[in-house]
Amino acid sequence: MNGLARSSLRFRPASFIGTFVALFFAATVVTACGALLQTGLTAHVPPERYAKVPVVVAADPEAHITVGHGEDRDTESQALTDQPRPATDLAARIAAEPGVAAAVPDIAFPVQAPGTRLPPLTGRNASALLIENPAATTAAPHPGQVLLDRASARAAHLAAGDTLTLTAPGGAAAYRVAGLTGDPRPTAYFADTAAGPLSGHPGLADAVAVLPAPGVGTDRLKEAAEHAVGGRAEVRTGDGRGAAEQPRLAGAREMLTAIGGSFGGVATATAVFVVMGTVALAVGQRGREIALLRAVGATPRQIRRTVATEAVLVAPVAARPACCRASRWATGG
Incomplete structure (x- = not known):
């Protein structure tokens, strides 16, 4: 046959x-x-910005709804349309835990510089410099000052001491360039006290980066962060840090x-x-x-x-x- x-x-x-x-x-x-x-079941994003941070605390990107009773009880999850953000005061709680060297709120927001050759910038709080470079020694800007990345400043012919007007969700104001950073992306760093109001969501951060004390491993650092958070946010390690960096991954x-x-x-x-x-x-x-x-x-x-x-x-x-x-x-x- x-x-x-x-x-x-x-x-x-x-x-x-x-x-x-x-x-x-x-x-x-x-x-x-x-x-x-x-792809939907196995998709993940390796961390880039948080690559040097072993533990990241971020809000849950999904809403969980429990329906039914008894044996019919079931929990359904739905990705949120907007990015959820943890409170910045979580950083102080986490930093007080043993084994934690620092807990840095990471705040990001769009910034425009009309009338200049600056590209669209990402505004951040000055303490976030420690996230990509934990050994950074750049002096933090004071209120009314800003740090720019060298590439953007060079393209706009700006140097330390120059003044420019920047527009953020929280308003527009004139800032003096206090210095330049080696950030590879177009970034503007503001004083920590100014970044929250400028972001349009004061009191909230995109995530909290947790840095370990000398000799503290990732597992111990994660336990300390979970104890401080108390279930109010997610504590992420490994590839989970990439999901915190790209919160839209859950919806995709x-x-x-x-x-x-x-x-x-x-x-x-x-x-x-x-x-x-x-x-x-x-x-x-x-x-x-x-x-x-x-x-x-x-x-x-x-x-x-x-x-x-x-x-x-x-x-x-x-x-x-x-x-x-x-x-x-x-x-x-």
Whole structure:
């Protein structure tokens, strides 16, 4: 029967073109949906800004709602549309724990410099300089002063002592350039007391970076932060720091998982029926051939096995290019 199936494919390829096309598109759609689902389930962002900080405290990016009672009790999670922020006073609580060298609130907000050649800047509190460089010794600016990164200052022909007007969500004001930093991104550092009101959400931070005392490991530092937080925020280590750095990751993962799972299920069911119908049509067009095989003694089981073998022989030929194509789509190729 296997030899007969191979002979049918070799000498009558036209009858199997429909089966090949159906299998190709079915495998492409199912593989693409599977790639979306896998990406949603396993997506993570390695930390960049928090790479040198072993522990980061951030607000939970999801809202959790408990419904039902007793055995029907269930908790559903939904990604928040806006970035949740922990209170800045958590930093003082965490810093008071043994083994913690410092707890630095990280505040970020957009800053514009109209009338200058400065690119759009990210405003930050001056103490956040310790996050990317724990050994930083740059003097913190006073109220009314700002620190700029060297690249942006050079592009705008600014130097220490110059004055410029900066606009932030909390208002616009004139600031004197107190110094330059080696930050690789366009950044403006303000006094800690000024950063909160300028951000538009005073009393809140994007996250709190926790720095260890000498000889303190990550596990011990995490326990100290959890004790200070008391469940009011999430304590993140490892790749979880990247999620704190990119809070929109939770919403993106949920969307990819929903699209890949729901559309993938529908596409798989549809593909099964399409392939079945195509194979049935191809078999129906060979009714005389099958009748001749039955006349010479072939059993119904042997006929079914021949048809199944033909499909198995065609499937890898169609699935391989389909999977390659879907992989290129998933990777943006």
